[in-house]
Amino acid sequence: MSETNESVEKQKEVMEKYDPESGVRELTGKIAKIVFILLLSFSVFQLLTSTVYQVQAQILRSVHVGFGLVLIFLLYPATKKNRSKGKIAWYDIGLAILGGGVGLYWPLFYEDIVLRAGDMTQLDFYVGALAIVLVLEATRRAVGIPITVIAALFLAYAYWGRQMPSFLVHRGVDLDNLVQSMFFTTEGILGTPIAVSSTFIFLFLLFGAFLVKTGVGQYFNDLAVALAGKRTGGPAKVAIFSSALQGTISGSSVANVVTSGSFTIPMMKKLGYRREFAGGVEAAASTGGQLMPPIMGAAAFLMIEFIGIDYWSIAKAALIPAILYFTGIWIMTHFEAKRTGLSGLPDEDIPDKKEVLKKLYLLLPIVAIVVFLASGVSVMRSALYGILTVILVGLLREEKFRKIYVATFAAGFVGFGIYGFLQGGFSILDSIIAGTLVTIIVSYLFDGNLKDTIDALVSGARTALGVVAATAAAGIIVGVVTKTGLGLKLANSLVTLADGQILITLFFTMIAAIILGMGSPTTANYVITSTIAAPAVILLGVQDLAAHLFVFYFGIIADITPPVALAAFAASGVASSEPIRTGLNAAKLAIAAFIIPYMFVLSPELLMIDTNVGEVSWILFTAITGMMAIGAGLVGYWFRKVEWYERIPAVLGGLTLIYPGLWSDIIGLSIFAILLALQFLVKKDGLGVPVVKTTRQDA
Structure with missing residues (x-):
């Protein structure tokens, strides 16, 4: 086996061990083709409902969940030992069919459900109860046990409310009412988290999948080596730089660790870095990628709905704290490299800077997304335009057809510009989009280059499965909190325990957010912490955005905080180091992350608020x-x-x-x-x- 194949196998092994979303079956034959078609259909459905075909919110969310359930039960086995088997168990096929039935229930009976206005039939009850069970099982398989257990405990809390301790007691929610609120309202499974997943998040995951197809991930590494490789502690700084860039498109700390870490960790070890330190640098940097705009692990799009402010305000507020986070890691790494006498990379390992900089156009899609969002274009349209930009940039990489594609783009741009002018208005943005669409169509007719596009659509849908499960389960949590008023109860308890002192309340909230964030993916992590922990901070007069970013930060930092530090453990798998020591090194390097949230709560100017x-x-x-x-x-x-x-x-x-x-x-x-x-x-x-x-x- 070649070294490259060994590296790929190592990545796969680590991802399957520490990232439940990666533990899929290795399917072959007809069933693999069926799953491929279902994944492609999922992406096509999402694109159609985002552009030309508008559907009712409950129908969109229900079908979104249905696609997720069907594909999760077909791709994710009940236990790890069945992953390598190409066959699907009969009961998984049965669960997939039931999941499809649950997803189609709202589209088939939409008018009847709406007209009944909350009065459930016996069939409604069985379908709603089945939806809850299937979502919990799909979440266990695709996301992991922690969030599944939390969602189940919340359901138990809702039902047995009368038996709770005095500070948590409520009148209880009977079974019919619980099922009705969980599946037949927009405050449960089909609530805000799945609404965001079925719109913003899915499109940005597609954007990331298309970026991967253009080779931008490898370019991040090349650019990082060219700019930082020769400096003191060069390999560690490459890890920081490339992980920060990778994090702009990645939705997972663990995936970020394994993707960039498989390149940076061996480089650090080769130059004499301790295994635990090499793994710690990568884990700290990769986790910080979730805090870096524009995507922020998709949590930014959830904040839009939860806080009720525009996306640009969130991204702008998160920018300075993210820069401070990476500056802190850079400083710590620099001092450690000086202390241990570690130099930069040798000349032969540094790519030609001129050649690397010639490919800066590969970053155009990320720049385009930021420009679209900053100019007031809606989040969904920005994502769609971003995808078109990625495809166009991918075409421009093909040197043999570059002149043809540039000429085609110019013709499309000018043609639409003239048409717009004759119609009484010229739009640069519309002309650019027209030129891009014409170029893409010509490329498919001229070159037949459909494979990469189809692969990206399938890859994006596969990546979305864990998010679908996580946001559906998070919807259960939010629904229970809304139904029982648990968020306010916990907030009052935290404030009372802290005697109303802001710093003590922040400390208790930090501990709660870290515990709740352990083992949860970014989107679910934010939903849980913002629902349970953020109200305590808001209760003391802290601005909503600062409070939500506070719990978001510490929920993310749980990925490198022992004893359950998934990103650090994944890095230890790549570095062959001791997991807890790797986690301690990562937490030490990311010390800024434990301080910055206190800074922007006490001094909101850091979030560029009223300053x-x-x-x-x-x-x-x-x-x-x-x-x-x-x-x-x-x-x-x-x-x-x-x-x-x-x-x-x-x-x-x-x-x-x-x-x-x-x-x-x-x-x-x-x-x-x-x-x-x-x-x-x-x-x-x-x-x-x-x-x-x-x-x-x-x-």
Whole structure:
């Protein structure tokens, strides 16, 4: 077996172990073709209902869930040991048929269900109960046990409300009422999470699948090596840079780790990095990818519905915290590399920078998405235009047809421009879209290049299955919270426990978000934490966006927080390192992530809320300076070794710089200046005795 094949097998093994969404059957023959057609149909259905064919919300969501259930039961076996078997068990075929029936129930009986206005028939009850059971089982298979258990516990809480402790007690929800609210309203399985999954999220997953087909993932690695490979600790910085880029299109910390980590971790180990440190760098950087706009693990689109603000405001607010997060990891990695004497990559491992930069056009789709969103284009249209841009960029990679495609695009652009002008209005955006569509059509007629498009549609639908299950289960959780008022009860309990103190409430909320986020994918993670933990912070007067980003951050950071740190464990699988130590290294490197959320809650200017450039610049300056001091204190190296009695004030000074306030900034900057001066004025002799530098030779 070649080294490349070994690498692919290693990736597959790690993904199946730590990412339930990757544990699919290896199908062959007719059943593989059937599943392929179903996946393609799923994507085509979603594209049609997003563009030319509008359907009722309940019908769209129900069919979306139905497709997900059918495909999950066909692709995901009941147990891990059956993954390698190409055959599908009879009971899985039966479950898939039942799942399809559940998905078609709303389209077939829509008018009757609406006219009954909440009065269920016996058949309604059985279908609704079956939907709940199938969603829980599909979630267990495709997403994992943690969120399945949480959803089941919430259902139990709704039913046995009268038996709960006093601070959680409610009058209880009878079985008929529970089933009715879970499947025959828009507050349960067919609620907000699945609404977002069936619209925004699916289209952006397709966007990511098309990007992968253009080879943009490998380009992220090449660009990162070209720009950061020669620097001190180059391979680690490549991991940070490439993972930040990868995270803009990835919806999973684990997938991000395995995709970029299979390239960066061996590179780090080759140059002498400890296994646990190499895995920790990749895990911390890959997890941060979920915090990086524009996609943010699809949670940004859920925030639109939950908070009720536009997408651009969310992406803009998340940008500075994300930059601070990666800056913190970069600083920690830089000091560690200096402490251990690790250099950059050798020249032969660095790609030609000019050749790499020539392919910058591969990033155009991501730039296009941001431009569309910033210009006020709706989220769904931005995703659709983004997909068209990816296809166009993919065509431009084919050198033998590039001139033809450029000429075709120009003809389409000019032709529509003239048509628009004659009709009384010229739109640059419409002309670009027209040119793109004409180019795509000509390419298919001229080159017959349909395979990559079909593969991307199938890949996008397959990626969406875990999200469908997770958001359907999350809908159960949201439905119970809405029905019982649990969110407010838990919020009041947290605030009471913290005696109304904002910092203590934030700390308790952080712990709750980390625990709730363990083992959950990004979308489900955010739904759970925003429903249960965020209300406690909002109750104390914190702005909705800051509160939701606070719990979102800590829900994501659960992926690198032992004892259940899936991203770190996946990195340890690639690095062949000890999992808990890898997790501890990742948490240490990502220390900024444990501080930044407190910063933007206490100082909303970081989220660019009601602020100006001067305020934001000062906060950024003090925050980065503070993280530099904390990094030096934790790693134990700056310009020279930092002794223990210097490390403590370094960390304390860094914290005071990060905490917003004039006096805290003055104290922090004073400590920072003193420590910086000592780094240059005092060196250590061989016995570790301080020696004051007095001459240039000593320096």
